[in-house]
Amino acid sequence: MNGGGNVVCVTGASGYIASWIVKLLLLQGYTVRATVRNPTDAKKTEHLLALDGAKERLKLFKADLLEECSFEEAIKGCDAVFHTASPVKFDVKDPQTELIDPALKGIMNVLNTCKRAPSVKRVIVTSSTSAVCVRQLESTDVVDETFFSDPSLCTKMKLWYPLAKTLAENAAWKFAKENGLDMVVMNPGFIIGPLLQPTLNFSVEIIVDIMNGKNPFNSSHYKFVDVRDVALAHVKALETPSANGRYIMDGPSMKTHDIKEILLESFPDLCLANT
Numbered sequence: 001m002n003g004g005g006n007v008v009c010v011t012g013a014s015g016y017i018a019s020w021i022v023k024l025l026l027l028q029g030y031t032v033r034a035t036v037r038n039p040t041d042a043k044k045t046e047h048l049l050a051l052d053g054a055k056e057r058l059k060l061f062k063a064d065l066l067e068e069c070s071f072e073e074a075i076k077g078c079d080a081v082f083h084t085a086s087p088v089k090f091d092v093k094d095p096q097t098e099l100i101d102p103a104l105k106g107i108m109n110v111l112n113t114c115k116r117a118p119s120v121k122r123v124i125v126t127s128s129t130s131a132v133c134v135r136q137l138e139s140t141d142v143v144d145e146t147f148f149s150d151p152s153l154c155t156k157m158k159l160w161y162p163l164a165k166t167l168a169e170n171a172a173w174k175f176a177k178e179n180g181l182d183m184v185v186m187n188p189g190f191i192i193g194p195l196l197q198p199t200l201n202f203s204v205e206i207i208v209d210i211m212n213g214k215n216p217f218n219s220s221h222y223k224f225v226d227v228r229d230v231a232l233a234h235v236k237a238l239e240t241p242s243a244n245g246r247y248i249m250d251g252p253s254m255k256t257h258d259i260k261e262i263l264l265e266s267f268p269d270l271c272l273a274n275t
Helices: 016-027 042-049 095-116 151-156 160-179 202-211 227-239 256-266
Strands: 007-011 031-036 058-062 080-083 122-126 183-188 190-192 221-226 245-249 253-255
Touching (some): 016 042, 095 122, 095 160, 122 160, 160 183, 183 227, 221 256, 227 245
Parallel strands (some): 031 058, 122 183, 183 245
C-alpha cells in the first residue's frame, strides 16, 4: 500500500507520535482522518492543520476514548487505522480512571469499530516497551517481542502506566485473534526528538528534567528512540504486507552523564544543573 488514494485514520492525532505519523502520511499522499477530543481547540489542532498537504487531505474528527462508537464516523471507509490515543502519565492519583479505563476501553472501542468497518485492512496500535519489560527477569534474559509485562507485578509495584498498556495490549491481541483482525503492534521505549505540537510531552520532559538536575526515574541508564523513527516504523507497518505481531523500538542504553555530555556538545552555552 502507498499513499495515493488511500484513506487512513489516526486516533489521538494531536499527540507527539501521532502528529509525526500524520505528517509522514500526508507527505506520502495519504488522505488522513485525524481524531481529537476537541477539534475547535486551536492549541491541539493548529500544528496539524499547518502540515504540508493538510489543507487538501486532512480532516479532523471529534472522538473520545471513553465514548462508545465515537470513532465510527472517522473510521468508516478507511483502508487502515493507526491507534495511538492513550494517556501517558506516571504520577497518578486514580490509576483506574486516569489510565486504565481510557487505555483499555479506548482500544476496545477502536477495535470494535474497525471490526464493523469492512474497508479496514490493517490496524497499527501504539503500545510501549512498558508492556514488555515489567516481569521477573533472569540476569541472562534478553527481552524480545515474545515477552509481556506481568500485570500482577505491575500492580504490586504500583506501576500504573505499564499496567494500563499491558492490559490494553493483551485485550487487543485477544480481540484481534478472535475476530480475524490484521493488527500490528509497535512497542517504543522513551521517545525524544523534535516536537510538532506546542506543548511539552512526558518523554521529552525527561530530558528537561535531566537538564535541571532531576532524575525522574532514579535511573543511571536510559534508552531513547527518535520520534521520527517511531513514526516511520508505524507507516512501514502499514505499507509492508509481511509485517505482523509486535515490534520493539528502542535505542542503546545511555548513562545520565552521557546524555548531559551530548547536550553540552550540541549546546555549549547550556547551563546544566548538577545532580
